[in-house]
Each structure stands twice: as structure tokens, then as C-alpha cells.
Amino acid sequence: VNLEEVARLAGVSRSTVSRVVNGDKRVSAAARARVEEVIRRHNYHPNAAARSLASRRTRILGLRIPNTSGVFVGYPYFSVLTQGVAEAAYAADYDLLLMLEDGRAPEAVARRHHRVARGRHVDGLVVASSVIGDPLVEVLQREGIPLVVLGRYPTNPAVSFVDIDNRAAARTAVAHLLGHGRRRVATLTGPAHLAHALDRTAGYADALAQAGIPYDPALVADGEFVQSGGYRAMREMLAALAQPPDALFAASDAIAAGALQALREAGLRVPEDVALIGFDGLEPYAATLPTLSTVVQPVAALGEATVQILLERIEHPDAPPACRWLPTRLLLRGSCGCAGGEEEVGVAVAAAAPAAVLAAAG
Amino acid sequence: VNLEEVARLAGVSRSTVSRVVNGDKRVSAAARARVEEVIRRHNYHPNAAARSLASRRTRILGLRIPNTSGVFVGYPYFSVLTQGVAEAAYAADYDLLLMLEDGRAPEAVARRHHRVARGRHVDGLVVASSVIGDPLVEVLQREGIPLVVLGRYPTNPAVSFVDIDNRAAARTAVAHLLGHGRRRVATLTGPAHLAHALDRTAGYADALAQAGIPYDPALVADGEFVQSGGYRAMREMLAALAQPPDALFAASDAIAAGALQALREAGLRVPEDVALIGFDGLEPYAATLPTLSTVVQPVAALGEATVQILLERIEHPDAPPACRWLPTRLLLRGSCGCAGGEEEVGVAVAAAAPAAVLAAAG
DNA sequence: TTGTAGGCGTTATCAA
DNA sequence: TTGATAACGCCTACAA
Numbered sequence: 001v002n003l004e005e006v007a008r009l010a011g012v013s014r015s016t017v018s019r020v021v022n023g024d025k026r027v028s029a030a031a032r033a034r035v036e037e038v039i040r041r042h043n044y045h046p047n048a049a050a051r052s053l054a055s056r057r058t059r060i061l062g063l064r065i066p067n068t069s070g071v072f073v074g075y076p077y078f079s080v081l082t083q084g085v086a087e088a089a090y091a092a093d094y095d096l097l098l099m100l101e102d103g104r105a106p107e108a109v110a111r112r113h114h115r116v117a118r119g120r121h122v123d124g125l126v127v128a129s130s131v132i133g134d135p136l137v138e139v140l141q142r143e144g145i146p147l148v149v150l151g152r153y154p155t156n157p158a159v160s161f162v163d164i165d166n167r168a169a170a171r172t173a174v175a176h177l178l179g180h181g182r183r184r185v186a187t188l189t190g191p192a193h194l195a196h197a198l199d200r201t202a203g204y205a206d207a208l209a210q211a212g213i214p215y216d217p218a219l220v221a222d223g224e225f226v227q228s229g230g231y232r233a234m235r236e237m238l239a240a241l242a243q244p245p246d247a248l249f250a251a252s253d254a255i256a257a258g259a260l261q262a263l264r265e266a267g268l269r270v271p272e273d274v275a276l277i278g279f280d281g282l283e284p285y286a287a288t289l290p291t292l293s294t295v296v297q298p299v300a301a302l303g304e305a306t307v308q309i310l311l312e313r314i315e316h317p318d319a320p321p322a323c324r325w326l327p328t329r330l331l332l333r334g335s336c337g338c339a340g341g342e343e344e345v346g347v348a349v350a351a352a353a354p355a356a357v358l359a360a361a362g
Numbered sequence: 363v364n365l366e367e368v369a370r371l372a373g374v375s376r377s378t379v380s381r382v383v384n385g386d387k388r389v390s391a392a393a394r395a396r397v398e399e400v401i402r403r404h405n406y407h408p409n410a411a412a413r414s415l416a417s418r419r420t421r422i423l424g425l426r427i428p429n430t431s432g433v434f435v436g437y438p439y440f441s442v443l444t445q446g447v448a449e450a451a452y453a454a455d456y457d458l459l460l461m462l463e464d465g466r467a468p469e470a471v472a473r474r475h476h477r478v479a480r481g482r483h484v485d486g487l488v489v490a491s492s493v494i495g496d497p498l499v500e501v502l503q504r505e506g507i508p509l510v511v512l513g514r515y516p517t518n519p520a521v522s523f524v525d526i527d528n529r530a531a532a533r534t535a536v537a538h539l540l541g542h543g544r545r546r547v548a549t550l551t552g553p554a555h556l557a558h559a560l561d562r563t564a565g566y567a568d569a570l571a572q573a574g575i576p577y578d579p580a581l582v583a584d585g586e587f588v589q590s591g592g593y594r595a596m597r598e599m600l601a602a603l604a605q606p607p608d609a610l611f612a613a614s615d616a617i618a619a620g621a622l623q624a625l626r627e628a629g630l631r632v633p634e635d636v637a638l639i640g641f642d643g644l645e646p647y648a649a650t651l652p653t654l655s656t657v658v659q660p661v662a663a664l665g666e667a668t669v670q671i672l673l674e675r676i677e678h679p680d681a682p683p684a685c686r687w688l689p690t691r692l693l694l695r696g697s698c699g700c701a702g703g704e705e706e707v708g709v710a711v712a713a714a715a716p717a718a719v720l721a722a723a724g
Numbered sequence: 725t726t727g728t729a730g731g732c733g734t735t736a737t738c739a740a
Numbered sequence: 741t742t743g744a745t746a747a748c749g750c751c752t753a754c755a756a
Binding site: 416 | 741742743744747748749750
């Protein structure tokens with residue numbers, strides 16, 4: 001059954017049916033009732049392809065997630081994000097096309113993205129990426145397809161994005177460790193081509209500088225954001241140091257979990273010997289490490305905000321690029337040395353003004 | 363730039379361009395070269411909506427995942443599954459539409475599914491569900507949209523599905539615990555409206571029966587498949603029993619993690635006091651609980667197999683329903699009482715013949 | 725408030 | 741091997 005059939009059965013023209021389907025006010029109550037009855041009886045749903053072709057909109061949003069080294073699977077961040085994006089899209093009556101990256105076949109991925117973008121499979125794209133100068137983002141931006149990046153995009157001011165203030169959040173966390181009287185604070189961070197890895201390390205350095213403590217490269221290592229990386233990096237750091245650090249800022253909870261394991265194996269206690277703060281605050285790790293102090297980022301809200309901005313850009317493609325910063329919260333449990341694992345204290349970290357952050361860390 | 367424009371620039375008809383784009387052999391080398399050159403120069407990609415409208419295929423597969431009680435986020439199974447389905451779809455040159463369930467608004471979800479199905483947004487659907495008699499599956503099946511369910515579907519033999527032999531896998535695991543000399547084996551399973559929960563419990567009962575041990579309802583509880591559920595159920599069971607069990611079969615690794623916590627709090631050692639085997643064998647839990655013995659199911663392969671069968675059904679909608687069983691493997695590490703956590707022994711559990719399983723557990 | 729008619733960019737069926 | 745010519749199912753001025 002198609003629109004024409006419905007029109008015939010209801011004794012009206014196709015236009016009238018179209019108006020009813022699309023909620024147009026200019027239909028008489030009688031006609032609307034007849035049409036709705038036929039629609040209901042025949043369980044009519046408009047054909048998506050025909051609609052897209054005529055209206056030039058698909059009502060589909062694309063979500064691109066990089067899956068290099070299996071982060072989609074190994075890192076709950078992306079599950080939460082996907083859900084946040086999905087619910088926001090559904091709420092706005094959009095469908096969601098999932099574009100998972102395959103680290104092994106980058107050229108095939110690029111081809112697929114191109115096809116989706118130029119072939120108008122989607123009305124817009126959410127790109128989860130904080131790769132600095134991501135070539136894919138550049139290409140899509142040039143193509144003029146509505147686009148919002150999750151993670152600030154310092155290399156091209158025309159690109160809209162949503163992010164947290166990683167630098168301020170990290171600074172607050174490290175300052176808290178220093179407030180516990182710790183002086184040899186180490187950090188395990190992520191790969192240097194990712195903006196949020198750099199930002200968190202920068203915040204770490206900020207806090208040290210504010211406390212007048214020199215920056216020691218031997219206390220900084222790449223934990224690759226995942227648990228195995230945190231374990232490996234912590235082991236190597238402990239082996240290389242004459243004296244272990246007395247505190248650790250892990251740039252992700254997964255890193256913290258791995259580091260914790262390495263610390264235990266080295267006979268070091270948390271928080272007595274090493275005070276620990278992680279980053280992310282995702283449910284699964286909260287269950288596994290109930291006493292981990294961590295920086296909580298509002299992942300689902302990030303997804304929703306991204307969709308919201310994307311929808312605005314779809315409506316107004318020529319509007320100036322938008323950027324939005326969401327606040328984080330320092331959640332203090334036991335691993336940083338605060339009293340007991342029971343009491344949870346949240347320290348809000350306000351989001352910086354975009355200009356300031358761009359100037360400071362761009 | 364559209365197909366017509368390409369035709370004009372290449373000096374051929376639209377038909378010829380269409381043939382080139384679709385890999386039709388009946389084009390002269392000269393014409394093909396000219397067309398390809400124009401396509402390349404103008405970066406032409408065919409419009410998806412127009413294509414779908416004319417060809418009556420979208421080249422999009424839908425993946426429906428139930429997110430009741432946040433399993434998509436809290437349970438790595440679905441991340442791995444999503445990736446497996448996505449890669450298989452991409453390999454076959456399909457896109458993937460993600461249809462996440464929202465437990466809070468079932469009627470909205472049903473409406474969306476209906477719209478997607480009847481509006482031909484997708485060529486076919488992968489439905490991750492082992493809800494027995496899932497009304498959504500029934501409706502979609504009646505609509506005649508190509509459909510494959512992940513998880514056996516006992517109530518309607520016309521429905522195609524892919525599954526593992528949960529019953530045999532559980533039986534093997536429990537038999538292994540009994541082989542360690544344990545006699546009071548408990549199990550924490552999932553909600554009774556899920557086929558795989560019932561099947562795993564049935565396998566547990568099978569193993570007891572084979573060993574001549576009576577089935578004791580006090581040793582069986584619902585762990586809801588998630589960590590918090592496993593913790594709660596284990597606590598309650600320990601509180602209710604005069605004497606703790608000497609072994610536990612957890613129907614998921616997440617349950618095992620929660621139960622482990624409860625056991626520790628009760629002063630019980632694993633495996634000395636309680637031998638433990640979990641279910642799933644997913645990476646994240648392997649990292650968290652490196653010594654957990656568990657039933658490994660091939661989740662990514664399940665996703666791929668599902669897509670493969672779905673594609674066949676799209677090609678041949680009138681072919682008889684297909685079902686496919688994938689093998690599992692019992693991975694023995696330390697928690698069941700086997701020597702050391704280092705040595706890993708895999709015990710393959712062959713997949714049953716469909717008829718036998720249907721008869722046995724349907 | 726309603727209907728008419730043209731077009732959206734392909735594919736598919738013919739005939740040449 | 742090629743090219744007209746219909747569909748495909750809907751939206752959207754525009755006219756009534």
C-alpha cells in the first residue's frame with residue numbers, strides 16, 4: 001500500500017494524504033479523519049526512499065566511531081556515547097546509521113564514508129574523534145555535509161564540536177593529589193595524536209607548575225587509554241625509577257585499573273603508598289573498582305549535545321560553527337587518600353570559555 | 363552532480379552510466395573508461411534515495427538490540443556483537459542501522475520498529491533477542507520482512523535464527539565442577555523469560571541428574587546477567603543457606619564478578635571453598651578477572667553468521683527458515699580449581715543438531 | 725481547504 | 741553494446 005492507494009480509498013487526493021502524514025494543519029477535520037482511518041486500517045507507513053528523494057532529507061544521522069585497537073569493544077565510553085547519541089536521535093525522530101571504523105582497512109573505511117556522505121545516505125554526521133587534524137573530518141567538512149565532532153578540533157575553526165575541558169579537569173584532579181601532600185605525582189596518558197590525551201597531560205603539568213613542582217618526564221608515560229596499556233606502562237615506569245611515585249593521575253579508568261594491578265604486584269598499596277585518581281567515571285569500572293576516585297565526564301550528555309548541535313546545523317547549514325563545553329566532576333572516593341570509600345564528594349569543574357581554552361591549549 | 367550530468371559530460375546515455383556504476387559487463391571499454399574518468403573527476407556517488415526507490419533495496423541492515431536495564435552499556439556482549447554484525451554488513455557492502463531499545467518507552471520503540479519495517483528503511487533485520495515469544499519478532503515476521511533472530515526462537519518454527527547450544531555448554535561446565543568432586547553446586551542465572559537463561563539452567567539440571575544429585579531450588583537464583591544482580595543474588599543465597607555451596611555456575615561473567623565479590627565479603631575463598639565457572643568469555647572480564655574459568659562463546663562469529671543468513675534470506679525470501687548453531691568452548695583457568703591461573707585449557711562443546719535441541723529444550 | 729502536475733535521481737524494460 | 745522511456749512513491753509549488 002502506498003500513498004496513492006490510501007488517497008483512493010479515502011476519496012481524496014495524494015496531496016491531502018501527504019498533508020495528513022506530515023502533520024500539515026491545512027486539512028479539514030473530516031478529510032483528516034477519513035485518511036487516518038484508512039492509514040490505520042491498512043497499516044500504511046510512507047516509503048523512506050521516496051520520501052528522501054522528494055524531500056532531499058533522509059532523517060538518518062550517521063555516527064562514526066573509530067575502532068582502532070578495538071576501543072569500541074574494550075572501552076565502555078563508546079557504548080555509553082552510542083546510547084546517548086541514539087536516544088537523542090530517536091527523540092528528534094531520526095534514525096541512526098552506525099559507522100564503525102575498522103583499523104585494519106583504512107582505505108575501505110574512507111571509501112565508505114565518502115559514499116555515505118556524497119550519496120546522501122545521512123543528513124549529518126557525528127564524528128567521535130579527537131585525532132588532531134583528522135583527514136576524514138577535513139574531507140567531510142569540505143564536502144559541506146553537516147558535521148559535529150566530539151572532541152575539540154583545534155586545527156580548523158570552521159568545524160563545530162562538543163567537548164569537556166580536559167585540561168581544567170586534569171588540573172583539578174592533580175591539584176587534589178597535591179593537596180593530599182603528595183609531591184611525586186606521575187601520570188599515565190594516551191597517544192600523543194589525540195587532543196584529549198595532550199590536554200589531560202597539559203592539565204597535569206599546569207597543576208605541577210602552580211605548586212612549583214618541576215615537570216619530570218620520567219613520571220609521564222603513554223598508557224594508551226586501555227587497561228593493558230596502563231598495566232604495561234606502570235610496570236615499565238616502576239622498573240625505570242629508583243623510587244616509585246607517591247601519586248598517579250591516570251587519564252582513563254581503564255588505565256587506572258591496569259596500573260592498580262601493576263602497583264599491587266610491586267607491593268605498593270593504594271592509597272597509602274600511591275594515591276590514585278582516574279578519568280571517565282563510567283559505570284562498569286565503578287562496579288569493578290568501587291573505591292576509585294575519578295573525573296566523571298557526562299558521556300551520555302555529550303552524545304545528546306552533539307546531536308542537538310548537529311540538528312541545528314542541518315536546519316541552518318550556513319550558521320557559524322558552534323562549540324559547546326560540558327562540565328565534569330571530580331568524584332572522590334578512597335583511592336586518592338580521602339576518607340573511606342563510602343563517602344562520595346563531587347567537585348564540579350566548570351567548563352572553560354571556548355576562546356580561553358583554544359588559546360591556552362590549541 | 364547526478365547521473366544525468368555524468369552522462370552528459372561523458373557523452374553517453376544515463377543507462378550506460380548506470381551500467382558502469384553497477385558493474386554491468388555490457389559496456390564497451392571505451393565508454394566505460396570515459397564514464398569512469400568523469401565519475402572520478404567529479405567525485406560522483408549515486409544518490410542513495412533514488413537508488414533505493416528504483417531498485418527497491420536500501421542496502422541497509424537493521425540491528426535491533428534490547429537495552430532493557432542498560433545491558434547495551436553494562437554488558438560487553440552487545441558491543442562485541444555490534445562490531446561483528448557491522449563488519450559482516452560492511453563486507454557485504456551494506457550499511458548498518460542501529461535500533462537500540464529504550465526500556466522506558468516500549469510503545470515508542472514498537473512504533474519506530476514498525477515504521478522502519480513497513481517504510482522499507484532496511485532490507486532486513488538482525489534481532490538480538492531471546493525473549494520467548496517476543497511480540498516484535500512475531501509482528502515483523504508477519505510483515506514478511508527478512509529477519510534473523512540471534513538466540514533460538516522456539517515458539518515459531520518459521521523464524522530463522524543463530525545460536526549456541528546453551529544447554530550443552532552449561533551441562534559441560536557443571537559436569538566439570540562435579541568432576542572436581544564438588545557436590546553442592548549452585549547456579550545464578552538470568553530472567554526466566556529469556557530462552558538462554560532457561561537453557562543454561564536446564565543444562566545445569568542435566569549435569570546434576572547425570573551425576574545422580576538432586577536438584578535443590580535453594581541453590582538456584584536469578585542473577586539478571588549483570589554484575590549487580592550477581593552480587594545481590596549471591597548475598598541473598600548465602601544468607602538463606604545454613605551451609606554455603608561448594609561450587610557455583612554463573613550464567614554470565616558479569617554475574618560471576620558480582621558473586622565473587624559477595625563470596626569474598628562472606629569470607630569464602632575461590633576456588634578453595636567455592637569453585638567458580640562463568641559464561642561468555644569476553645575480553646573486558648578476562649582482563650578484570652584473569653583467572654576466571656568460563657564458557658567462551660564466539661560472539662563476533664555469531665554476529666557474522668547472523669548477517670550471512672540474513673543476506674541469504676534477502677536474496678531468497680521464500681526459502682525455508684534457516685537455523686545455525688555455533689560451538690562454544692570451556693576455558694579452564696584457576697577459579698574452578700584447575701591447577702594455576704596460567705594454563706588455559708579449552709574444551710570444545712560441539713553444537714547440537716537443531717532438531718535434537720528443539721525437541722529437548724523447546 | 726483541496727487538487728493538479730512536475731520533479732526528485734535512479735533502475736529496469738524494451739527496442740534498436 | 742547502446743539509448744529511449746517508464747516506473748519507483750512521495751513532496752511541493754501552484755492553481756482552483
